[in-house]
Amino acid sequence: MGTTTRYRFREYNVTTDPDPLALPIFEAVCITGEEQDCGAASGELHTPEELTRWIAGHCAQTGHQSYEQTTRTVVRAEPGAWQ
Template sequence: MRRRTLRFVPFRIEQDRTAEPTYEAVCVSGDDKECGQSSDEWITPHPVEVWMREHSRDTGHTRFRRAFVDYADVSRQG
């Protein structure tokens, strides 16, 4: 039987500051099915918030799924 030695290797996970995060919202209001309209992706949250307010004003929809997407770097410590 072959033996193996397993060693814990510490890693660090950090946000990749060279890549811009994105923000988006999708309307999930609706009784039978979700509306599904989307704000598109933006690199700041403000246009998404404006879109949600305007969509809510125009449709009466009040429930949204928001997403913040970023990139991560994983590196070994030490």
């Protein structure tokens, strides 16, 4: 017979806030295509406006209309107390 292992987890309160010294990163990849995605990528941009301009330009050149958008930010964790 096997043994049973039990794990107990306590809740740890953590708050996160955007790091004011780090720029957010916005990226998009064109996923237009029937058999295969286009795959054109914006690269890392630092404002939503830059990303919108890239998407608009790619759309104007290709007519592609479907994009996967990613937004990343650096956050700082402020630990709280165990509960």
